[in-house]
Amino acid sequence: MNAGPQSRRGRAGMPVAVIGGGWAGCAAAWALSSRGIPVVLHEAAGVLGGRARRVERAGLPIDNGQHLLVGAYEATRTLLRTVHGGRVDPGLDRQRLEVVPFARDAAAVRLRTLHLPPPWNIAAGLALAKGLGLGERVAALRWLKALRESEYERPGAESVDAMLASLPSRVARGVFEPLALAALNTPTDRASAQVFAHLLGRIAHGPGAADFLLPVFDLSELLPEPAARRVEARGGEIRLRSAAVVASASDQGVDIHAGGGTWRAAAAIVAVGPHQLAHVFAPGVAAQPDVADAIEATAAMRYESAATVYLGLRERVRLPSRIARLDDAPGQWIFDRHDALERAPDAAAARALRGLVAVVISAAGAHDDLDAKALSGRVQAQLKRLKPAFPVAVWSQVIVERRATFACEPGLRRPRTSAIGPRLRLAGDYLDPNLPATIEAAVASGEAAGRAVAHSLAG
Ligand SMILES: Cc1cc2nc3c(=O)[nH]c(=O)nc-3n(C[C@H](O)[C@H](O)[C@H](O)COP(=O)(O)OP(=O)(O)OC[C@H]3O[C@@H](n4cnc5c(N)ncnc54)[C@H](O)[C@@H]3O)c2cc1C
Known part of the structure; x- marks a missing residue:
């Protein structure tokens, strides 16, 4: 970790605070630091990536949920290319x-x-x-x-x-x-x-x-961690396990409260999930009209779960495609995730396994009432029913994200602006009224917030 934020003064003077180290926050931090502005990024969790992050099970790096990107994710693909030294679609397998x-x-x-x-x-x-x-x-x-x-x-x-x-x-x-x-x-x-x-x-x-773009890196390593390394290399700081609150905000700057202390940022980008927004502002800030509007809009959102059932196999299986369609009872799609075994050949789980698949169930449903063991059992029975020769799983991990995304319902109101104060901006997957909760929505909003803050500090 670098020295404290007050010790670094970039072109813009005081550092800019980014609160939240998901893909939106990391995209914002990248946009700022690549314009020479030091960033202090606060992330409440111990790993970067938010809802698209690495989790380790038996030493094996898997994702908190199976993700799929598409060729139309322009903002994400452009950023990934820059972050990974010009490689086109790094860590992504493209197929029709x-x-x-x-x-x-x-x-x-x-x-x-x-x-x-x-x-x-x-x-x-x-x-x-x-x-x-x-x-x-x-x-x-x-x-x-x-x-x-x-x-x-x-x-x-x-x-x-x-x-x-x-x-x-x-x-x-x-x-x-x-x-x-x-x-x-x-x-x-x-x-x-x-x-x-x-x-x-x-x-x-x-x-x-x-085209489908299937991640073959773990999600934290795909964008958030390389972005964070660059932020640190440019004089910024990443603070993990650091829940932050916007204590006050004016056109003089933004006071950030975290870890028992308060520091003054030149500006702040709040990149937390929509369900976390209300907790990030001290009462005086929450009462400012555009902040209050954003809190009100997000308070009305409902949420959907997403479940991923990883099944480890003693043999490599060949699916008809890296992503194949199931019959929704209960699994909806199955992905070949053999890549995770190849990335960590020394992990205890990887040594025992030859094949790894991920079965995905999007949105809330009857499966939400099942515990991990029962859900894994149902999915295994489903695969056996559909393909009797499918091998028996010898390892299983179930990850259910209860608030995976906001429910993308007709007429859903989004915050009226992401510029919620003279030096305060929002970033996150819930801001663009034309997009569902996606990595692309998160990245595009993070970049836009970073660019806008850089512009306002230069002016
Ligand atoms: C299981 C699952 C499957 C998905 N599948 C897909 C898919 O296939 N394709 C796709 O495009 N999208 C998918 N998504 C959605 C995608 O992951 C999200 O839209 C995206 O990651 C949201 O990024 P974000 O940065 O806006 O928010 P988040 O990832 O929620 O980031 C917010 C961060 O802020 C942190 N935080 C909160 N409060 C504070 C605080 N006070 N101080 C500091 N930090 C704080 C949180 O810990 C979190 O890390 C999926 C999501 C899940 C969960």
Whole structure:
């Protein structure tokens, strides 16, 4: 750890405080320090990454939850490239958007987008999809065309289910519902059609935008930790296990209270999760109108869980694709995470295992009532039912994030501004009204906050 914040004076004088070391906070810290502004980043937990972070089990670095990025994550991909010395999509395995069933099933829908300019990549994938009749494929293409012609706009109050109602049910159930559930982490009967339509618009825009990008680094090592190393190298400081509070904020600066002391920052970026926002401000700051509005907006948000069941196997399994579709009873998707074993060959778990898969269950549901052992048992029984030859798991870890994301519901109100004070900004995955809670939303908001603070200090 470096010397105290008061000892460093960069171009902007006092350091800027970043509160929260998730992807938004780390992106903000990177944006500031790469403009020569020293940063003191406070993170309440012992590891950086927030809701997209590394956890260790039996010495094995796995993720707190299986994540999937897409080619349309422009802000994230650009930042990762800069952080990793110009490498394109570092730590990410790229493959085409696919809905491929885990088990052979003639009735199941099988879709693979093609390497064509959008929207033809998705249109051709739909036109050639297996498990759909000609009429169903034509209806799907017409529906996509109409969506494109509407410029991916849907009524603000509409649910995804209502948006998909005009599609043949096998197209809705086999293709768009699972994609919407995974992307919005909200059951489709109460998920926002508007946000889903925007996402479809983004992935239909530009070559490779629809591709899946699968992390093959642990999530903390993908962005937060290299970003933090750079922050320290540029005269900044990372304070782990340091819960901070904004004690006062004015156009003179921001007082940060943490670890029993208070220090004066030139400005502060508050990059905590929406459910944590109300606890970050002292009462006098919380009463300022834009801060109060943000607290009110986040207080009205509801949350969805996300469960990841890791299963260790004595043999390497070959899935039909690195990500394959299950039948939702209860697992929704299965990922090959063999990469985690390769990264830590000396971990106790890695020495005993040859294969590792992660089964994902997005959003709240009946599975939330099961304890870890029961949920793992259900998932293992599901895999056996779908593919009787699938090997028995010899190791299992269940990670349930109860507040994985805000529920992305129709008409959800977001804070009216992220500039909540003259020297105080918000960053986080909940700010962009067109996006669900994603890494991309977090990174884009963090960068924007960092840029804006740097600009205001220069002015
Ligand atoms: C299981 C799971 C699966 C997911 N899958 C995907 C996916 O496939 N694709 C995708 O794009 N997104 C996915 N997400 C969502 C994505 O992880 C989040 O949108 C993103 O990580 C949010 O980043 P953030 O920085 O805005 O907030 P957070 O990650 O919540 O960061 C906030 C940080 O602030 C810290 N903090 C809080 N209060 C204080 C305080 N007073 N002082 C100091 N620090 C404080 C917290 O400890 C935390 O580290 C998933 C999330 C989960 C949980």
